[in-house]
Amino acid sequence: MKNSCPDQRFLVVEARERSGGTWDLFRYPGVRSDSDMYTFGFPFEPWDGTDSVAHGETIRSYINHTIKKHDLDRFIRYQHRLLDASWDSRQKLWTVTIENNDRKEEWTCRFLWLCTGYYDYQRGHQPDIPGLHTFRGPVIHPQHWPETLDYTDKEVVVIGSGATAVTLVPALAEKAKLVTMLQRSPTYVSEVPSQDPWAVRLKKYLPFPIAAWLLRWKGVFYQTLVFKLARRFPQFLRRLLTKPWEQLFGKKFAEKHFNPRYNPWEQRLCVDSDGELAQALKQGRARIVTDQIKTCHESGIETQSAQNIPADIIITATGLKLQLFGAAQITVDGEPIKASEHMVYKGTMLDGVPNCAISLGYTNMSWTLKCDLISRYLCRLLNFMEENSFMVCRPQLGDSEIQPEELIDFNSGYFQRSAHILPKQGNKSPWKLHQSYLHDILQTNFARLDDGTLKFSR
Ligand SMILES: Cc1cc2nc3c(=O)[nH]c(=O)nc-3n(C[C@H](O)[C@H](O)[C@H](O)COP(=O)(O)OP(=O)(O)OC[C@H]3O[C@@H](n4cnc5c(N)ncnc54)[C@H](O)[C@@H]3O)c2cc1C
Known part of the structure; x- marks a missing residue:
């Protein structure tokens, strides 16, 4: 906005006291990206770190x-939470209620852009x-990791098999007893090097x-390609994904613990950075049941x-609770907007909702690649509207032939649980999510803005 829309006045409201979003909230040991940082980083401030898989703290510093x-x-206005937004067609304005330190204020804006992430x-x-309530020790959800938790020489059970569990297990195993x-x-887990050898070479020889x-x-x-x-x-x-586990631990082990029932990329692929999980298992500091x-x-x-699995601490790495609009109530001329009753246009606007966009990223590549295109x-x-x-x-x-489909073509627990709160996609452009960066570049950067589907009025 700052560079591309110099004539627009805009403001970002952030509920937390700091920036960083996901990377400020999640503080569990080992927290890191599983995308490579060259695609996850900002194109206007390319990632210059040596790691292609980076730790939460490093990503936080990069954002700051x-x-x-x-x-x-x-x-940016920190500690300003959007509570609700209502569109008035006569005024052609959004009125937003913002909470700032228990004080509520009403502001107006022409365009509402919700970059509130996708979870609670x-x-x-x-x-x-x-x-679970009978367990005597601490029960921790990784979203709220207590800074003071001491797991040295403790028996820790991590319940879950997603990216968080795969990251946490080797990190905890450095100090825990088991x-x-x-x-x-099982989930598909693929070993990736935390440093990209190409990055070292290219940065050495090229500007x-x-x-x-x-x-x-x-x-x-x-x-x-993957x-x-x-x-x-x-x-x-x-x-390709199960073979390395077979070579390390044998066919029976790989079959039981690393060969899921679903096909690859029907759920997000987990990454074992530098084979840390494999090493912890090999050294007996961790195990899988x-x-x-x-x-x-x-x-x-x-x-x-x-x-019987003895435990001093139980970690419930059981995932996120999906949420849209940052829990804010959105209404258009007094009618509450239920996302699930709407279809996404170009992956960012909802049918029938004026002057409003959402930034939701890719699920099959770096999230931020799509946010950048949006x-x-x-x-x-x-700019087009201004001109x-x-x-x-x-x-x-308008086209009654457009059929609604689920927004995300994944069978992960959290998408399945939350299908009822997510908007739908259509079976044809511009309502279809192609989940393809190359396709989306054409659609967002070059396609006509007044395409007949997006209606404009003065
Ligand atoms: C542990 C973890 C690891 C991940 N790793 C990857 C990865 O490697 N690659 C990848 O592509 N994706 C990853 N993701 C997904 C990740 O969330 C996104 O990639 C990205 O960080 C999301 O950025 P965002 O700005 O869209 O949302 P968020 O980071 O969730 O930021 C949303 C912001 O909106 C603010 N907000 C919410 N509601 C309101 C409100 N009502 N009023 C005001 N402010 C509000 C929040 O405080 C927050 O700062 C990961 C997610 C998690 C949880």
């Missing part, structure tokens, strides 16, 4: 450095685990902007196959 270098703090910051997903990863079913550009595109092509391979040749990719929980008791967990598109859109004196834009679902 970017804010400072580009003088963005003056646009207050609480993570906590499934009903039988007998870490057990207790998973109901930094060129090296950064090449690394970003290398990342895009690699992520696209996703396409997974969708076209799932058995081939399954073999694939089983259902029968009940927790005061000193551990009993599984359905009558295995930002470019919205800047183009705002043509349009006050309102609103995507209109």
Whole structure:
């Protein structure tokens, strides 16, 4: 906005007292990206770190450095939470209620852009685990990691098999007596080096902007290729992902703990940075149990196959609770907007909702690649409206042949649980999410803005 829309006045409201979002909230040991930072970073401030998989603290510093270098703090109001937003068609304005230190204020704006992420910051997903209340030790959800938790020489059970569990287990195993990863079913886990050898070479021989550009595109092509391979040749990719575990631990072990029932990329792929999980398992500092929980008791967990897992601490790495609009209530002329009753236009606006956009990233590549494209598109859109004196834009679902489909074509627990709160996508452009960076570049950067679906008025 600052560079592309110099004539627009804009303000960012941030509920927390600091920037960083996800990377400020999540503080569990080892927290890191699983995307490569060359695609995850900002294109206007390319990632110059040596790690391609970076720790939470490093990402936080990078975000703060970017804010400072580009003088963005003056646009941000911290500790300002959006509570609700209501559109008035007569005034052609949004009225937003902002909470600032228990004080509520009403402001107006022409355009509302919701970059509130996709999950509830207050609480993570906590499934009903039988007998958990009888456990005597601490029960921790990774979203709210207590700084003071001492797990030195303790027996720790991590319940879950997603990216958080895969990250946490080797990190905890550095100090704990034994870490057990207790998973109901396996996930695909792929070892990746935390340093990209290409990054070291390219940065050595080429000017930094060129090296950064090449690394970003290398990342895009690699992520696209893996996703396409997974969708076209799932058995081939399954073999590729399970083979290293077979070589390390034998066929039976790999089959039981690392060969999921679903095909690759029907859920997000987990990354084992530098094979840290494999090493912790190999050295006996960690182990995996694939089983259902029968009940927790005061000193551990009993599984359905009558295995007793002793525990001093239980970590429920059971995922996020999806949430849209940062829990704010959105209304249009007094009518509450239920996202699930709307379809997404170009992955960012909702049919029938005027002057409003959401930034939701990719699920099959770096989230931020898509957020960047959305930002470019919205800047183009705002400039177009300014040039043509349009006050309102609103995507209109006129074609009755457009069929609604689930927004995310994943079978992960948290998407399945939350399908009812997510908007739908359509089966055709511009309502379809192609989950393809190359396709989306054309659609957002070059396609006509007045395409007949997005209606403008003065
Ligand atoms: C542990 C973890 C690791 C991840 N790793 C990766 C990865 O490697 N690669 C990847 O692509 N994705 C990853 N993700 C997904 C990740 O959330 C996104 O990539 C990215 O950080 C999201 O950025 P965002 O700005 O869209 O949302 P967030 O980081 O969630 O930021 C949303 C911001 O909006 C603020 N906010 C929310 N509601 C309100 C409100 N009502 N009023 C005011 N402010 C509000 C929040 O305080 C927050 O600062 C990870 C997620 C988690 C939880």
